[in-house]
Amino acid sequence: MRLSKSLFVTLREEPADAEIPSHKLLLRAGYIRRIGSGLYAYLPLMWRVLTKVRQIVKAEMDATGAQECLLPQLQPAELWQQSGRWDTYKAEGIMFAFTDRKNREVALGPTHEEVITAVARDLIKSHHQLPQHLYQIQSKFRDEIRPRFGLMRGREFIMKDGYSFHADAESLKETYDDMHDAYCKMLTRCGLKFRAVDADSGAIGGSGSQEFMVLASAGEDDVMFTADGKYAANVEKAVSLAPEAVASIFTSYEVKDTPNTNSINKLVKFLECDPTAIVKNILQQAVYDNGKTVLVLISIRSDREVNQVKLTNELGKLAPNYGAKTVIALEVPDGVAIAKWAAKPLPLGYIGPDLSDEYIQASPNTHPHFLRIVDATAASLTNFVTGTNEAEKHVVGANWDTNFPLPSVNVDVQKALVGDRAIHDPTQVLETARGIEVGHIFQLGTKYSAAMGATFTNEQGEEQPLVMGCYGVGVSRLAQAAVEQSYDKDGIIWPVAIAPYHAIICVPNISDAQQMEVAERLYTELNQLGVETILDDRDERAGVKFKDADLIGIPFRIVTGRSLKDGKVEVVQRATKQSQDIAVGDVGKTIKQWIEAEMGVGS
Ligand code: ATP
Numbered sequence: 001m002r003l004s005k006s007l008f009v010t011l012r013e014e015p016a017d018a019e020i021p022s023h024k025l026l027l028r029a030g031y032i033r034r035i036g037s038g039l040y041a042y043l044p045l046m047w048r049v050l051t052k053v054r055q056i057v058k059a060e061m062d063a064t065g066a067q068e069c070l071l072p073q074l075q076p077a078e079l080w081q082q083s084g085r086w087d088t089y090k091a092e093g094i095m096f097a098f099t100d101r102k103n104r105e106v107a108l109g110p111t112h113e114e115v116i117t118a119v120a121r122d123l124i125k126s127h128h129q130l131p132q133h134l135y136q137i138q139s140k141f142r143d144e145i146r147p148r149f150g151l152m153r154g155r156e157f158i159m160k161d162g163y164s165f166h167a168d169a170e171s172l173k174e175t176y177d178d179m180h181d182a183y184c185k186m187l188t189r190c191g192l193k194f195r196a197v198d199a200d201s202g203a204i205g206g207s208g209s210q211e212f213m214v215l216a217s218a219g220e221d222d223v224m225f226t227a228d229g230k231y232a233a234n235v236e237k238a239v240s241l242a243p244e245a246v247a248s249i250f251t252s253y254e255v256k257d258t259p260n261t262n263s264i265n266k267l268v269k270f271l272e273c274d275p276t277a278i279v280k281n282i283l284q285q286a287v288y289d290n291g292k293t294v295l296v297l298i299s300i301r302s303d304r305e306v307n308q309v310k311l312t313n314e315l316g317k318l319a320p321n322y323g324a325k326t327v328i329a330l331e332v333p334d335g336v337a338i339a340k341w342a343a344k345p346l347p348l349g350y351i352g353p354d355l356s357d358e359y360i361q362a363s364p365n366t367h368p369h370f371l372r373i374v375d376a377t378a379a380s381l382t383n384f385v386t387g388t389n390e391a392e393k394h395v396v397g398a399n400w401d402t403n404f405p406l407p408s409v410n411v412d413v414q415k416a417l418v419g420d421r422a423i424h425d426p427t428q429v430l431e432t433a434r435g436i437e438v439g440h441i442f443q444l445g446t447k448y449s450a451a452m453g454a455t456f457t458n459e460q461g462e463e464q465p466l467v468m469g470c471y472g473v474g475v476s477r478l479a480q481a482a483v484e485q486s487y488d489k490d491g492i493i494w495p496v497a498i499a500p501y502h503a504i505i506c507v508p509n510i511s512d513a514q515q516m517e518v519a520e521r522l523y524t525e526l527n528q529l530g531v532e533t534i535l536d537d538r539d540e541r542a543g544v545k546f547k548d549a550d551l552i553g554i555p556f557r558i559v560t561g562r563s564l565k566d567g568k569v570e571v572v573q574r575a576t577k578q579s580q581d582i583a584v585g586d587v588g589k590t591i592k593q594w595i596e597a598e599m600g601v602g603s
Pocket residue numbers: 111142144151152153154155157158159437438439440472473474475476477478
């Protein structure tokens with residue numbers, strides 16, 4: 001690429017609408033242009049980066065035996081109706097859905113489980129054909145609530161999505177493990193620092209989901225991990241041991257007047273007890289997909305908080321009890337929301353685990369009983385303090401079974417906190433970091449195949465739903481995440497493997513014939529050697545060229561300047577700013593060696 005003939009425009013000023021460094025830099029350095037909310041033009045430099053990421057992703061996928069294909073982005077509603085996702089995806093507004101000229105409903109694919117399951121349903125008949133793994137790399141469309149941070153959360157973005165089909169869970173696990181390894185290789189090759197973390201797999205449950213997080217302070221996800229490297233999880237999913245409870249100072253059951261103690265802080269002060277001796281009872285309201293509202297009362301140790309994702313998953317498991325499939329909303333109700341179902345004023349601040357169902361007004365849309373859930377932190381307490389359902393009164397020295405029935409739903413819904421002890425080794429404590437989710441691998445099981453009738457005949461001749469896995473990489477998000485992890489005050493510092501070019505030749509003075517002659521010679525020679533090189537032959541001051549070279553982050557800058565008199569050029573490494581003079585004849589092979597060393601070729 002000769003800059004004098006290229007559409008190459010860099011900006012001196014900070015773009016006003018960009019918040020995080022990588023977004024600002026990609027705009028300033030002329031990699032992307034915003035076209036609309038969450039929509040970006042990938043300009044030539046960006047497209048080269050994306051192409052390199054795609055190549056690395058493709059190579060690692062192909063190495064596992066996965067087969068590349070390309071599925072339609074325009075998808076018929078029927079498939080989504082068969083899987084049962086059409087209504088929710090439309091209602092949540094994540095899917096761009098519309099009608100075509102024949103009045104048929106269609107959508108732009110936010111993901112491709114339905115399409116690939118339809119293909120598998122038609123083509124896979126027997127266990128002899130299994131396992132199979134198909135993947136594609138192309139644009140996805142999602143009408144995100146908050147498109148932001150440039151390519152990090154776009155409304156049109158590039159994803160690698162793969163789907164595997166198996167006869168059984170063991171075969172799925174093998175492919176899942178292969179994908180874990182392939183993802184680690186891809187991200188390592190892209191030059192990223194990352195962590196694979198246990199992820200929430202929603203109502204589908206199971207242990208089978210991991211996210212790949214690029215560590216960066218601008219990340220939208222919180223990751224919890226232990227220093228021994230043996231545990232890492234998204235905070236949504238993280239499990240831990242809460243600090244030990246302090247032995248209760250109360251030894252006998254008693255109702256106490258506790259004036260003006262409608263918060264845990266006030267109660268702790270008044271009773272002079274430890275917060276770990278108190279069971280707090282939190283009221284939430286869940287709405288299931290059949291429109292039923294269920295009031296949920298969660299008893300948890302008062303120093304701990306409820307993890308809404310874990311709670312939603314537990315409520316999802318209980319959906320059949322309410323004739324429903326999934327939870328569509330979960331919230332702590334405010335006064336207005338409570339007024340809609342409460343038969344009488346609630347003893348807020350003094351609620352006990354045995355709050356009477358009489359508080360619920362009879363209504364066809366509201367389940368008449370509280371769903372009582374106890375978190376493990378509260379279930380294990382003895383002689384605890386809790387509410388009486390009467391203002392200004394608490395009980396102390398209470399015990400489950402003796403004073404309150406222990407709720408039958410006894411689960412872990414506590415939020416893991418920094419400093420908690422790890423379950424795998426209580427001497428390890430949880431630490432936290434911010435991460436950008438660039439990949440997600442998932443053991444789906446038979447959710448889609450069962451819903452869509454994608455079956456095969458097993459060795460015993462029985463017809464069974466295909467067992468599925470799915471594996472995504474956000475290609476465009478990954479490319480920007482690399483910038484977020486690697487820049488300085490002057491601009492981007494691309495890892496060599498995904499830099500748009502390896503080298504840039506800056507000619508300080510294009511009217512100097514010798515400078516131009518050497519630059520042209522090197523430009524041809526380097527490109528022939530496979531050192532992808534830009535020639536900055538613009539009629540600009542040297543300072544402008546150096547600034548732009550730093551801004552766009554090309555790993556090696558070659559300057560045909562003063563040292564030419566000794567038959568040398570100056571070579572500057574972008575990451576370290578180290579500079580050295582190298583004989584013109586040695587530049588090509590030297591830079592080629594550096595590139596190979598950076599990319600681990602031959603190691
Ligand atoms: P997020 O929680 O960030 O919204 P997701 O769980 O919706 O991600 P998946 O459906 O698993 O994401 O998609 C696979 C990958 O695609 C993600 O790991 C991420 O890297 C990328 N991705 C998802 N949504 C976007 C988006 N709006 N813009 C860019 N990349 C995205």
